[in-house]
Amino acid sequence: MSRSRCVPLLLLVLCGAAEFAEACSCSPEHPQQAYCNADVVIRAKVVGQKEVVTGNDVYGYPIKMIRYDIKQIKMFKGPDGDIDAIFTGPSSALCGVNLESSGQKEYLITGNMDSNGTLRINLCDYIESWESLSLTQKKSLGQRYQMGCDCKVVQCPTIPCSINDPTECLWTDWVLEGTVQGTQAQHYTCIKRSDSSCAWYRGSTPPKREFMDIEDP
Structure with a gap:
């Protein structure tokens, strides 16, 4: 099955700390298709966030991500054991997801694991407030x-x-x-x-x- 893809329409132009990109382009997915395509589907609260550096690109510039610390409420699909953090791009232009981190709001979160076993999410993943679901x-x-x-x-x-x-x-x-x-x-x-x-x-x-x-x- 094909995945919904998140594609920045303009590649990053790196010049020191400057980064430029246009908005993501996503193909909408029915929630069932999103569930089937995802590695992980969980219900969770976000209890903290911070910007982190996860490595360097081919030019030596730091790769910045937002780390959301989460409290997992229930796992519907995924690996054994709780997930305590998810990673996303630092801005919506880089397909980053903006989540409320007060710990008051519950989310349904779908995403995929990278080769290091880290859960990453982007704007094309199916992410909704739990209360908005039927x-x-x-x-x-x-x-x-x-x-x-x-x-x-x-x-x-x-x-x-x-x-x-x-x-x-x-x-x-x-x-x-x-x-x-x-x-x-x-x-x-x-x-x-x-x-x-x-x-x-x-x-x-x-x-x-x-x-x-x-x-x-």
């Missing part, structure tokens, strides 16, 4: 979304649009509702059916083994 989204984290990881959610950016494979589900929130946080994102999961094709499922519990058609709660 009840269905909260219940889907884990088994329900995992059941859909053999499927692929394909965004419909403009009409007409269609799927090209029976293992795909067409995501139409943007064209029908003008938001990527619409009905399908908040209430539906794309899950493989008994004939190995995939279809949208709406329900508060995982579908039956013989699931064939869309079901309502």
Whole structure:
């Protein structure tokens, strides 16, 4: 499955401490697809932050990152053991994520581990305040979304649009509702059916083994 990519549109120009870049460009992801693509999915509070140097680039200039110290509340997907810190770029121009670090706000955080086992996040990862998630989204984290990881959610950016494979589900929130946080994102999961094709499922519990058609709660 393809990952949502975070790409600075202008490469860094390094001159002493000066760094220049334009905003990130991201392809939106349905929360199920974000869950499946991520190495780590956790619910956490941010309890501290500081700028750190994580090494040097090929020219010898320091690579700066923001380290967020977190209190993990629950891990839905990831390695054994708690994660106590995440790293992101120092600014939104470098795809950095700005999180509230007072310890009062809970987040759903998705991200990927680097070769050193460090969890890194960027603006293209699915990161939302926990309270903004629908009840269905909260219940889907884990088994329900995992059941859909053999499927692929394909965004419909403009009409007409269609799927090209029976293992795909067409995501139409943007064209029908003008938001990527619409009905399908908040209430539906794309899950493989008994004939190995995939279809949208709406329900508060995982579908039956013989699931064939869309079901309502």
